[in-house]
Amino acid sequence: MMKRITIKDLAAELGTTPSTVSRALADNHQVSDEMKLRVRELAHKYNYQPNKRAKSLRTRRTDTIALILPEINSFFVPEMIFGINTAAAKNNFSVMIFQSDNLLERESELLRYVHSLAVDGVLLSVTEETKDVAHIEEIRQTGTPILLIDKLTGTSNLPGVSINGFDAAYRAGNYLAEHGHRKLIGIFGNPSLTMTVQRRAGFEQSMLEKGLLNGGSCMIEVEQILELPSVLDTLLHDFADATAIFTMSDELMVHTHFELTRRGLRIPDDFSLMAISDGFAPYYLHPNITHIHHSGFEVGYAATSMLINNVLGKSGTKERKVLVAPLCQLQSVANLAALPVVS
Amino acid sequence: MMKRITIKDLAAELGTTPSTVSRALADNHQVSDEMKLRVRELAHKYNYQPNKRAKSLRTRRTDTIALILPEINSFFVPEMIFGINTAAAKNNFSVMIFQSDNLLERESELLRYVHSLAVDGVLLSVTEETKDVAHIEEIRQTGTPILLIDKLTGTSNLPGVSINGFDAAYRAGNYLAEHGHRKLIGIFGNPSLTMTVQRRAGFEQSMLEKGLLNGGSCMIEVEQILELPSVLDTLLHDFADATAIFTMSDELMVHTHFELTRRGLRIPDDFSLMAISDGFAPYYLHPNITHIHHSGFEVGYAATSMLINNVLGKSGTKERKVLVAPLCQLQSVANLAALPVVS
DNA sequence: ATCCTCAACGCAAACGTTTGCGTTGAATTT
DNA sequence: AAATTCAACGCAAACGTTTGCGTTGAGGAT
Numbered sequence: 001m002m003k004r005i006t007i008k009d010l011a012a013e014l015g016t017t018p019s020t021v022s023r024a025l026a027d028n029h030q031v032s033d034e035m036k037l038r039v040r041e042l043a044h045k046y047n048y049q050p051n052k053r054a055k056s057l058r059t060r061r062t063d064t065i066a067l068i069l070p071e072i073n074s075f076f077v078p079e080m081i082f083g084i085n086t087a088a089a090k091n092n093f094s095v096m097i098f099q100s101d102n103l104l105e106r107e108s109e110l111l112r113y114v115h116s117l118a119v120d121g122v123l124l125s126v127t128e129e130t131k132d133v134a135h136i137e138e139i140r141q142t143g144t145p146i147l148l149i150d151k152l153t154g155t156s157n158l159p160g161v162s163i164n165g166f167d168a169a170y171r172a173g174n175y176l177a178e179h180g181h182r183k184l185i186g187i188f189g190n191p192s193l194t195m196t197v198q199r200r201a202g203f204e205q206s207m208l209e210k211g212l213l214n215g216g217s218c219m220i221e222v223e224q225i226l227e228l229p230s231v232l233d234t235l236l237h238d239f240a241d242a243t244a245i246f247t248m249s250d251e252l253m254v255h256t257h258f259e260l261t262r263r264g265l266r267i268p269d270d271f272s273l274m275a276i277s278d279g280f281a282p283y284y285l286h287p288n289i290t291h292i293h294h295s296g297f298e299v300g301y302a303a304t305s306m307l308i309n310n311v312l313g314k315s316g317t318k319e320r321k322v323l324v325a326p327l328c329q330l331q332s333v334a335n336l337a338a339l340p341v342v343s
Numbered sequence: 344m345m346k347r348i349t350i351k352d353l354a355a356e357l358g359t360t361p362s363t364v365s366r367a368l369a370d371n372h373q374v375s376d377e378m379k380l381r382v383r384e385l386a387h388k389y390n391y392q393p394n395k396r397a398k399s400l401r402t403r404r405t406d407t408i409a410l411i412l413p414e415i416n417s418f419f420v421p422e423m424i425f426g427i428n429t430a431a432a433k434n435n436f437s438v439m440i441f442q443s444d445n446l447l448e449r450e451s452e453l454l455r456y457v458h459s460l461a462v463d464g465v466l467l468s469v470t471e472e473t474k475d476v477a478h479i480e481e482i483r484q485t486g487t488p489i490l491l492i493d494k495l496t497g498t499s500n501l502p503g504v505s506i507n508g509f510d511a512a513y514r515a516g517n518y519l520a521e522h523g524h525r526k527l528i529g530i531f532g533n534p535s536l537t538m539t540v541q542r543r544a545g546f547e548q549s550m551l552e553k554g555l556l557n558g559g560s561c562m563i564e565v566e567q568i569l570e571l572p573s574v575l576d577t578l579l580h581d582f583a584d585a586t587a588i589f590t591m592s593d594e595l596m597v598h599t600h601f602e603l604t605r606r607g608l609r610i611p612d613d614f615s616l617m618a619i620s621d622g623f624a625p626y627y628l629h630p631n632i633t634h635i636h637h638s639g640f641e642v643g644y645a646a647t648s649m650l651i652n653n654v655l656g657k658s659g660t661k662e663r664k665v666l667v668a669p670l671c672q673l674q675s676v677a678n679l680a681a682l683p684v685v686s
Numbered sequence: 687a688t689c690c691t692c693a694a695c696g697c698a699a700a701c702g703t704t705t706g707c708g709t710t711g712a713a714t715t716t
Numbered sequence: 717a718a719a720t721t722c723a724a725c726g727c728a729a730a731c732g733t734t735t736g737c738g739t740t741g742a743g744g745a746t
Contacts, residue, residue, distance in 0.1 A: 049459040052461065400733090401702080692741105715721085
């Protein structure tokens with residue numbers, strides 16, 4: 001177990017001072033080429049690694065951002081982390097990950113905690129409980145940039161990046177309508193999330209414009225995924241003549257897909273299925289699910305780049321950024337419009 | 344933008360010194376109850392947050408561990424991160440995440456980098472390229488505990504935690520054999536991974552003991568998931584009378600499931616399907632896939648607990664720990680043994 | 687010979703904590 | 717009354733860096 005070697009050790013062995021060694025390693029013009037060479041050789045010989053903690057104490061920069069998210073699920077989140085990590089790595093930043101477990105209380109704690117960690121910025125995906133943003137503003141006032149990611153607050157107008165949920169659901173509705181589907185079932189998640197509100201609104205707007213709102217279509221929200229089987233039982237009975245189902249998320253999609261095939265219903269023959277999805281699960285299911293691609297990678301990458309630019313002072317924009325999600329046309333939606341219309 | 348308030352500021356306002364404030368906040372017996380009260384009140388009034396970087400510089404403890412993994416996929420990894428995070432949070436530790444992109448070169452860089460970050464320990468999931476462990480030992484010699492996680496090295500005997508892949512695959516093979524399957528197809532991943540070697544060996548051992556090795560069964564390795572469709576084409580043709588398929592991972596499982604259903608083959612009527620899985624995807628697919636549950640959460644949690652105990656000096660064990668993966672019996676395996684045996 | 691310039695380096699403070707040790711004054715003991 | 721004890725606090729160094737400024741000496745200009 002070797003002692004960790006410091007700049008002082010190098011200085012002592014070279015018969016110089018820490019300041020010169022520091023400058024030499026930083027390639028400062030104040031030190032001669034000869035000295036730079038000697039320093040570098042010794043540093044390499046001892047495999048010297050600068051202590052970034054000490055450095056950050058002095059420079060007040062840590063090159064670290066914190067990511068706080070409600071939970072780590074298997075759909076959207078991994079890709080988002082991937083995007084965040086690559087953007088961070090590109091800028092030589094590190095990222096620390098924390099979970100709020102969807103609890104406002106824990107979110108507040110973590111915000112204070114990362115502040116004590118003196119990170120350069122924080123990426124925050126708010127919990128379902130987060131309405132008031134006092135705890136966020138509290139940290140923000142200290143000068144630590146905070147950027148909301150994916151899950152934004154509804155009431156406040158804090159800067160953040162996410163996809164345009166309204167638009168995504170709106171275009172999904174249009175796609176179904178344009179493929180001749182007149183009776184739709186829309187399945188949504190927890191209604192207390194702004195994400196749900198927006199997507200539902202977009203879908204509703206589409207149905208309104210296409211004149212599908214009051215003709216055997218329906219929209220429903222399931223808070224717990226466990227409720228889905230029984231909800232679908234009711235739905236498939238009450239709206240048996242619906243031709244297409246839309247789900248606002250991957251989780252709802254895979255479970256809906258499962259429930260349909262479990263009942264022996266075929267996709268897209270008996271029901272068409274469409275979703276807003278991260279873009280992976282659609283390829284695991286048969287037939288591949290037509291979806292609006294909500295890329296976790298892009299959201300993560302864009303948000304992290306913005307935040308770091310903010311930290312580096314390259315950018316002063318503190319706006320909300322919404323990404324548009326492209327449509328990915330696969331095999332789960334039947335084109336009824338191609339058939340002769342029965343009047 | 345308020346200046347960050349420090350222990351000095353508190354001391355100045357209270358007419359005392361930083362040392363007393365520090366002790367007061369630490370509830371040290373050397374300071375009077377009255378002073379403690381005054382300090383706490385002021386600290387609360389100003390919402391004082393101690394600077395952990397400064398603290399860690401002095402105490403030589405950062406309460407942070409680093410996690411380095413080859414990639415962030417959607418199957419095993421998210422749950423493992425979840426497990427790591429909860430174990431860390433329980434001990435008031437933070438975790439930083441880095442990706443090596445499955446490159447040995449990058450792994451070395453990251454190892455040096457996290458060392459310069461002065462983390463208290465590191466969780467390392469090695470790349471497929473990692474044979475030599477010099478770069479790992481280099482950091483280890485400095486006193487930073489390193490624990491391998493999930494993906495271990497084959498040659499060296501560095502401490503680590505993972506599941507018993509041999510045993511998992513062995514029991515999967517037994518399960519299939521005991522359910523009357525005599526001709527099996529085993530599908531495995533990249534053969535250069537020790538994980539693959541072990542699982543394959545376990546499956547082979549089972550087939551050997553059950554006498555299935557040379558009777559129309561086969562084992563195959565696919566390096567790239569993209570190869571799977573064509574590989575299955577060949578397999579299903581050459582081994583058309585096989586009754587069960589085993590896949591060593593989630594990724595192989597979902598794609599195999601897809602390829603089967605795409606071809607109109609029914610599970611388990613035409614083929615039984617079994618896998619080693621993280622335990623989520625089996626429930627998305629129909630029918631639910633019988634699997635050996637390789638819990639990412641448990642692996643992550645166990646490893647992190649071990650590492651932190653090591654950091655805290657509570658434990659000196661530097662062994663390898665293998666977890667056993669329980670069998671989860673669902674609907675994808677037909678019981679042929681219940682049928683009368685045709686002689 | 688004197689002055690100025692400038693390259694190359696050292697000194698020391700600072701970042702915000704923790705902590706060993708010394709100091710103070712009051713209370714207790716003899 | 718002198719000595720001892722002890723609670724409560726301050727001093728200063730230290731953790732490993734960075735950085736403003738001062739110092740040194742050599743070389744060139746006058």
